Each structure stands twice: as C-alpha cells, then as structure tokens.
Amino acid sequence: MKVSINWLKEYVSLDGVSAVELADALTTAGLEIEGVDPVAQGTNLVIGEVLSCNPHPDSDHLNVCMVEYGEGPTQIVCGAPNCKAGIKVIVAKVGAELPEITIKAAKVRGQESNGMLCSLRELGVNEKYLREDQINGIEILPSDAPVGNTEVLKYLGYDDVVLDASQTPNRADCMAMWSVAKEVGAVLRREVKLPVYEGASNVGKPTTLQVASKTEKCPHFLGKIVGKVVVKESPKWMQDYLHSAGVRAINNVVDISNYVMIETGQPLHFYDLAKMPHREITVIDDVDMKLTALDGVEYDVVKGDLLITTGGEATGIAGIMGGDDSKIDETTTGIIIEAAHFNHVSIRNSAKRLGLMTEAASRYIKGLEKLAQNKAMDRAVQLLIEYAEASELEETVEAGSVNYTPIQVTETLEHCNELLGTSFEMNEVVEVLNALDFSPVVDGTTFTCTIPSYRTDIAIREDIDEEIIRLIGYDRLKETLPTMEATAGKLTHRQTLRRTTKQVLTGLGIREVITYTLVKEQYMNEAVLPFGDHVQLASPMSEDRKYVRNSMMPSMLECLSYNQARKASNVNLFEISNVYEKGKVQERVGILLSDSLQENRLQKINIKSDFYALKGIVMAWLDKLGFASNRITVKENTLDTKHYHPYRSAALYLQNDLIGIIGEVHPSYAKQMNVSACVYAELNFDLLVDTKTSKVRFVALDRYPSVSRDIALVVSTDTSAQSILDVINKVGKKLVQSTEVFDVYQGEHVEKGCKSIALNIVYQANDHTLTDDEVVPLHQEILNELESKCNAKLRG
Structure with a gap:
C-alpha cells in the first residue's frame, strides 16, 4: 500500500512529525514501512519565464535561451524540442541538486549556460504518470505561474512523500486510506476527521436496474x-x-x-x-x-x-x-x-x-x-x-444483505496485565482504546469494547491486549526471566538418531539440503513408496506448490538438475524430512549420489557413486545407528522398477519390515528429470526410530592370529551370495570372524545356468591361537553344508 503524506493530512494533522518519524512510529506499532520515497526531488528550483529562444550557432538541436526568474535575465542552453519564447518553466539554478545530476555553470559548444530548464522526469516523477510530451520535453507551466516562486514542488503538487507500507496478513483494513488515517491517529493520539459522506447515495427515482x-x-x-x-x-x-x-x-x-x-x-x-x-x-x-x-x-x-x-x-x-x-x-x-x-x-x-x-x-x-x-x-x-x-x-x-452486527469484546485489567507482564493503569488502557475508536465502557476493572467494522482482525480479548501493548509501546515490557522447572537437557531418541545420521553422512562428504515440501501434481504421481491419498492445499501459492509431497525423490532430483545445469560435478546430497498423506506423516531420509563420491586426481583416487558405494554408505550408517548387518536383509527390488533400474537396485529390510529402496535411478526417469546417471536411496526413518537398536559392546583388539581361506563355489544363477554367507556364518559362528565375496563370474569354464562365487573366510579365536585340527574340520563342515543347502560345489 502506497500512502501519500499529503493525502493523510486531509484526515489527520501531521504537524511537527516528519515522514521518517511517522514511518518509525508506524513500524514500531506493527505497520511495517519498507520505504519513504519523495514523489519528486530538487533543490534550488525556481519558476522562470523564457524571454527569448534562439538556435545555438554550433548545433542543429540546441537553443540559447534568456530566462528571467527574478534575478535578471540569465542565459541557459536547452535542447528540449518544445522550448520557445514566452513560456513559463522550471529552472534549476547553478548548485541545484536533482535526483541524478548536480547543476553547474558550463559552456555548451562555446555558449555559457547557467542552469537547466527541467522536465518532470528529471525531478524524479515516475514516467508512467507523464504524457509523451512531458517525457520528451521540458515542463511547460500555466501562463499564470508566478515567476520567481521558489517553492516549485509545492506549486506543482509534488511536495509529497510516499510511505511504502507492508501490511501483515491480519491487517486487511490498512489497504484503505481511511483505515491508515485511523491507525496514524491512534499512534500519534490525534483526532481523525473523515469526509462526511453517509447517506449520499440514498437519492434517486425508481429504477429499472x-x-x-x-x-x-x-x-x-x-x-x-x-x-x-x-x-x-x-x-x-x-x-x-x-x-x-x-x-x-x-x-x-x-x-x-x-x-x-x-x-x-x-x-x-x-x-x-x-x-x-x-x-x-x-x-x-x-x-x-x-x-x-x-x-x-x-x-x-x-x-x-x-x-x-x-x-x-x-x-x-x-x-x-x-x-x-x-x-x-x-x-x-x-x-x-x-x-x-x-x-x-x-x-x-x-x-x-x-x-x-x-x-x-x-x-x-x-x-x-x-x-x-x-x-x-x-x-x-x-x-x-x-x-x-x-x-x-x-x-x-x-x-x-450485509448481516452485520458489531462485535463486542470484554476484557479485565487483571488479565491484560497478567498476559502482557505489565502493570498498566486503567486510564492508560482507556486512552489507547479511545484512540482506536473501540468505545470502551468501563465497569470497575472490566472494560467492554465495541469493535469498528473495519477492524476485522479483532475477535477475542487477547486481540485487545495486543492492541494495547503495541500502542503503549513494547519498551514498557520489563525484562523478566521465564519461570519454569529446571530440568537436565538431553536429546530424545529421535533427535539422537537424527543427529547421528547427519554426522555420519556429512562425514562421508555428503551435503545436507532442504527442499520444498510443497510440490506440483506431477511430482505426486512420481512418488517412491507412497502410503496413502494425496494432500492438496485449499489455497496454494501457485500450481507448482499445490500439493504436500509424499516422496522426496522428485525434489532431490530437481535439486541435482539445478546444480548440474550450472556445471557442478560430484553433487552428493542427503535430506531428512517428512512426507505426507491424508492423516499420516512419515519421516524419511533421502540420499542422492552422482559422479564420484570421492576423487583425488593426484593420488589417483576415484570412488564412483554407484550402487555399491550407496549400499556401503547405507549399511555403515545403519550400523552406526545400532542396526548390525546381520539384522539387515538386501532383496531384489520388485517394488518400484519405474523410478529405479530393475537390475541395479535393491529393497532393504530390517528383519521383515521394509526400510526402503536403494539403487540407480532409472535412465528414462533420470532423462525426464534432466539429470545424468545417479543413485538414490529413500528410507523410512520412523521405522528405525521405533525399532530397538542393538547394544554397543566393547570388543578388544585381536590378540591372536587369524587363518584365511579362499574358496570358489559353483552355484545356480538363482542362488544369492547372501544365502551362501548365511550358511557360512551359521555353521561357523564361533570361529568365523568375517566373510567377503570378492568375485562373481559367469562364462567360459562355468556351465550354463551357473555362476562362480569366490569368497574369503577368516577364522579366528579370541582366547587362543587356532590349529589345523580346529580349522580344517570346521571348514569341511561349512563346505558340506553349502553343498547340502545351496547345491554349491567347489570349482575345480
């Protein structure tokens, strides 16, 4: 709302109050003033008359003018096409300061010029309010303009200052000058006189409308x-x-x-x-x-x-x-x-x-x-x-019909002071309420206000208390410490897991992002693991912010697209945020990797951001949270092959509960989102919060040597490496310290329909040095069990 100071003066006296002081007072009272801008500016201005206007001897467009403004004829060179003898003009004398120029005496192509003839545009008047001739030429004043008048802006009606007021959402009334005048009157404690207009339309003959x-x-x-x-x-x-x-x-x-x-x-x-x-x-x-x-x-x-x-x-x-x-x-x-x-x-x-x-x-x-x-x-x-x-x-x-009944609100002085932490007297409160035209009726320490129709933001007694404190002044509030029970501060379980998550992922060089919760309809239809009906806003900011998201994947891919479009590489991001469906909220963790996770050209280190890098990050993160790898199951992804590559993605389970999906983003979806190849994980953080974590136990450093055995097994292509590891760990749980798959091979020397899986098994005891008599029988038992359970045979 643009508020003219001159217009305000039609309703309320502003004597002794500058525009800046008024802006400060209104801002303190809650009506934020973002700018104080003069309509026009210029010092050392005077109204003059052009006595003569002759062509410049050394120019095809300049004129040499003799101008009278009360100090004797003065020569001024002017290039305006509408300049001529006999007109009244605005003269900026030598030393005048205009919005974009300071006037100095000068010679223009050999002719002295002691000032400037001005257009309204040169005084800072907005061009959109000017005619074309006013923009392209000097301002020609009425023939009765008083020569020598130095109050030029006042004569023109441009001696005004405009306040740029930013209304808070509850103060719709301040979109009207009358209401702003009422606000100014209340802040300055001055009388407001609005035009007498009531009933002016109650005239007229019978109508056909x-x-x-x-x-x-x-x-x-x-x-x-x-x-x-x-x-x-x-x-x-x-x-x-x-x-x-x-x-x-x-x-x-x-x-x-x-x-x-x-x-x-x-x-x-x-x-x-x-x-x-x-x-x-x-x-x-x-x-x-x-x-x-x-x-x-x-x-x-x-x-x-x-x-x-x-x-x-x-x-x-x-x-x-x-x-x-x-x-x-x-x-x-x-x-x-x-x-x-x-x-x-x-x-x-x-x-x-x-x-x-x-x-x-x-x-x-x-x-x-x-x-x-x-x-x-x-x-x-x-x-x-x-x-x-x-x-x-x-x-x-x-x-x-109007159906209007004035609202009445009752408050007590005790409740007002208790709520505000003040000790106001009744006369102070009544003064404010009268200034606001609330017509207070006092009964002991109780006062009842009748709210003017234009104050649609006042409905309850706390609204009255807010009006009182903002007009009396927040500086009247005394500094006090809050009264509360002293407690030992600590993080909740959820906060602890959330903080650990951030520490682990940022420690791996992944940057945290915060993306928009409100998304467009297209993103709602591209959700990973949706869990209910969409939530649509009743009053969205725009079509692109119409829904509350039910997945983080589109938003994070949009973030990646933005960065890659600006030539950023190795963009690795994570976000912890909520997703929503009707009546449900779920907190999730999204992890997005692209290009390389770590790269050092000098040391020739390049860890590609692929499925295995993402899986390793997720497993390390889960382990840090207290979920050991033996509690996590990795299965083939059959849940979502639209957004994930069907052969380079997996579903993660905690016992029998789905944690989420990890893997490479489907190439067609990546193209749709305008990103290069990347991997993404979206995981249910609520599930991890609600599941009991394993206790962290101290394990001493190894004191005894280990025994390592490499084996290559030929199994059916349908047999998963995990099933083999499960058998090994179950049979050798007392002495098998670790197992690792280091090669999978299909091709020559391996029969069709089979594959070769090479593993390393490490045996170790924590209280003595192992002997062959312990390792050999256990190793053979493991091989026998693998042949029995997985139909695995040693590769020759």
Whole structure:
C-alpha cells in the first residue's frame, strides 16, 4: 500500500512529525514501512519565464535561451524540442541538486549556460504518470505561474512523500486510506476527521436496474444507475493523490472509482450505461468461456471463477477486471455503479490462475469489511455529483444483505496485565482504546469494547491486549526471566538418531539440503513408496506448490538438475524430512549420489557413486545407528522398477519390515528429470526410530592370529551370495570372524545356468591361537553344508 503524506493530512494533522518519524512510529506499532520515497526531488528550483529562444550557432538541436526568474535575465542552453519564447518553466539554478545530476555553470559548444530548464522526469516523477510530451520535453507551466516562486514542488503538487507500507496478513483494513488515517491517529493520539459522506447515495427515482447473485461466493451486491455524468479531466489534487498511490489518472469518472477504492478499501466498478442495454446484472460462477478484459487480453474463464453478466453475456471477471465492451471512455454519458462483496479465496484462486493481480483483486484477496460496499457507494455518489456533474440518479438496488452486527469484546485489567507482564493503569488502557475508536465502557476493572467494522482482525480479548501493548509501546515490557522447572537437557531418541545420521553422512562428504515440501501434481504421481491419498492445499501459492509431497525423490532430483545445469560435478546430497498423506506423516531420509563420491586426481583416487558405494554408505550408517548387518536383509527390488533400474537396485529390510529402496535411478526417469546417471536411496526413518537398536559392546583388539581361506563355489544363477554367507556364518559362528565375496563370474569354464562365487573366510579365536585340527574340520563342515543347502560345489 502506497500512502501519500499529503493525502493523510486531509484526515489527520501531521504537524511537527516528519515522514521518517511517522514511518518509525508506524513500524514500531506493527505497520511495517519498507520505504519513504519523495514523489519528486530538487533543490534550488525556481519558476522562470523564457524571454527569448534562439538556435545555438554550433548545433542543429540546441537553443540559447534568456530566462528571467527574478534575478535578471540569465542565459541557459536547452535542447528540449518544445522550448520557445514566452513560456513559463522550471529552472534549476547553478548548485541545484536533482535526483541524478548536480547543476553547474558550463559552456555548451562555446555558449555559457547557467542552469537547466527541467522536465518532470528529471525531478524524479515516475514516467508512467507523464504524457509523451512531458517525457520528451521540458515542463511547460500555466501562463499564470508566478515567476520567481521558489517553492516549485509545492506549486506543482509534488511536495509529497510516499510511505511504502507492508501490511501483515491480519491487517486487511490498512489497504484503505481511511483505515491508515485511523491507525496514524491512534499512534500519534490525534483526532481523525473523515469526509462526511453517509447517506449520499440514498437519492434517486425508481429504477429499472435489477441485480442478482446465483452463487454463495457473492453474498452482497449493490447497483446504482447514474443517468448523466460529464467525462473530463480530474482535479489536479485527485490526479496527484492517485499517482502517489501508484494508480494512473485517466478521467474524472474512472479516477473517482479508483480514488474511492483507495479511500475505503472497497473496489468499485463503473459500467458505461449505454453499453448495458439489459439494465440487469447477475453474478455467476458456473461457466467455461473466453472473455476480453479491459487490458485487451483474452482470458480463459473456468467454472469456479466469478463472472459479472448482463442479459446472459459476461461483462467482467468479478473482483479482478471488467470487460472491454463496457468500459468508461470519453463518449460515456451515464454509468452503472457496482459495489459487491466477493469471496476472498475464490478471487485469490482466479487471480493467480489468470495472472491478474490488479488493485481490486489485491484488496478482495485480503478480505473486506461488511460495511465497505455501503461506504463506497455513498462516497462515490458524493464525488460524482461534485466532480462529474452527476444527475438523473436512480435508487440503489441490492442483492443479498450485509448481516452485520458489531462485535463486542470484554476484557479485565487483571488479565491484560497478567498476559502482557505489565502493570498498566486503567486510564492508560482507556486512552489507547479511545484512540482506536473501540468505545470502551468501563465497569470497575472490566472494560467492554465495541469493535469498528473495519477492524476485522479483532475477535477475542487477547486481540485487545495486543492492541494495547503495541500502542503503549513494547519498551514498557520489563525484562523478566521465564519461570519454569529446571530440568537436565538431553536429546530424545529421535533427535539422537537424527543427529547421528547427519554426522555420519556429512562425514562421508555428503551435503545436507532442504527442499520444498510443497510440490506440483506431477511430482505426486512420481512418488517412491507412497502410503496413502494425496494432500492438496485449499489455497496454494501457485500450481507448482499445490500439493504436500509424499516422496522426496522428485525434489532431490530437481535439486541435482539445478546444480548440474550450472556445471557442478560430484553433487552428493542427503535430506531428512517428512512426507505426507491424508492423516499420516512419515519421516524419511533421502540420499542422492552422482559422479564420484570421492576423487583425488593426484593420488589417483576415484570412488564412483554407484550402487555399491550407496549400499556401503547405507549399511555403515545403519550400523552406526545400532542396526548390525546381520539384522539387515538386501532383496531384489520388485517394488518400484519405474523410478529405479530393475537390475541395479535393491529393497532393504530390517528383519521383515521394509526400510526402503536403494539403487540407480532409472535412465528414462533420470532423462525426464534432466539429470545424468545417479543413485538414490529413500528410507523410512520412523521405522528405525521405533525399532530397538542393538547394544554397543566393547570388543578388544585381536590378540591372536587369524587363518584365511579362499574358496570358489559353483552355484545356480538363482542362488544369492547372501544365502551362501548365511550358511557360512551359521555353521561357523564361533570361529568365523568375517566373510567377503570378492568375485562373481559367469562364462567360459562355468556351465550354463551357473555362476562362480569366490569368497574369503577368516577364522579366528579370541582366547587362543587356532590349529589345523580346529580349522580344517570346521571348514569341511561349512563346505558340506553349502553343498547340502545351496547345491554349491567347489570349482575345480
């Protein structure tokens, strides 16, 4: 919201308060001011008259002018095409400081120039509010402009400062100048005088206009015919105020609609009466069609979008922008006024989808007070009569009703002080509430407030307490220590596992990322291990942030794509985050590896980020959490072969419970996500938190030598290496210290349908040195059991 200081002065005195001081006071009270910007700037300015304007002898576009501004004729060289003798101009004297230049005496191609003739653009006025001739030439002032006047900006109406106010979501009222004036009055404890306008629209002869609403999204609609208006230029003060608010002046009728919207916060729409032959307006929300709006663009309207129709034909997108075929122009002689209340969620959804965030839409989205339509109608009629010669008015017609009852909130001084930690007296509290127009009624230590209609954010007594402290000042709060029971701080089990996870993975050189929880619909359909129905936001920020994600994989691949597009290599990431389905939340760990896990060209080290690197990281992480490898089972991945390579991925189980899937991302899905080959794991962290971990036991360093045996077994291709390891560990559990598969071979010298698996078995006792009499029988027993259980034979 752009707030003009000069406009504010129409309602509340700002004597003795600078714009910066006002901005500080409002920010302290909760209305954040992000900028304090003058409408125009310039020092050492004066109004002058061009006495003569002759072509420069050494230029085809410059002129040598003699200018009088009260100090005798002064020569100034000017290159503006509209400069001529006899006009009144803005002169920046030598030493003047403009937004982008400091004026100095100089010679221009041999001719002295002691100053500059200025355009409004050179004084910092925004170009979008200027005509083409004002942009391309100097500003020509009225013939009665007083020569020698040094208060040039004041004369022009540009001695204004604009506050850029950022409203908090609960303060929708501050989208209206009247409400901002009330806020300023409350902060400064000064009287606020708003225009007397009530009942101005309660005039007119019987009308033929009919209005109706066929949707609950429009509970209240006012319409009024003004039979005659005169379209002309708006008063200069109105144009200036609109420009300061960021709205371009068009003509008096259109400008009054915008002026009233900014004053009251209620958007209005004026229709050209001659272009509305049906004298009927109906609000609907159940059609699909195309509509050309005031900006000349054709928009696709869908069911759910609110539409203004007349005679069955659409004439505007409700609350956002009117149609092109009923707009006000210089031929307009009569108008229909529309003031309506539209559902803010519906307007928000339509505006975002259409990409039309107009001034009207921005106000509807915040939510309007229930009395705003009547206020705006009264004020618009008052101004139309005064500045557009409005006549032949017809009575106001209404669809729906206001249904407004003032809210009353009761609070006690004791509760207020207890909640705020203050010791305010009743007179301090009453002063604040009176300044806010809350009309407090005091009964002992209890006070009851009647809330003004525009303060839609006040509903409970704690809201009253917040108003009291923000206006009295947070500096009145005393510093106190919180009262609480002293406890020994420690991490919960989940926090401990989460911290250990981060330590392990970052220690391996994997970077933690935080990706968006809200994703687009496409990502919801690309979920790994989904576990329920999708959660869709009722009011999404955009189509790309419409759902709460049920998997981390698409988000992490999007992160990888972003980095690889910027030539980043060896991007290895992990994330700990929640995924959601209706009524369910699950915490997961995602690990994504690409290119190399570790690389050192000098030492010729290159650990590729492949399935085995990922599996090793996951197993080491699980072991660190307290889940030994003998509790983890790795099985073929048959759960998801759409997102994972079917032959380079696996499912991990903790006992019989699925932890997650690890493996190479399917090449087609990687191409779809615009990433190179990579491996990814998505694991159920909740399962690990809820499962009892193994106790960590101290194991002394080996004191006795070990015995190593290598064997090569020929088994069926269907036999897994894990089944062989399970047999070895079961039979030799007392003396087998470790087993390792170091080769798998299929091909020549191995019969078809079989494979050769080479293993290393290490035998060791922790209390003595092993002998052949112990190792040989045990080794033979293992071979016999492998032949029996796995049909494994020693390779010759």
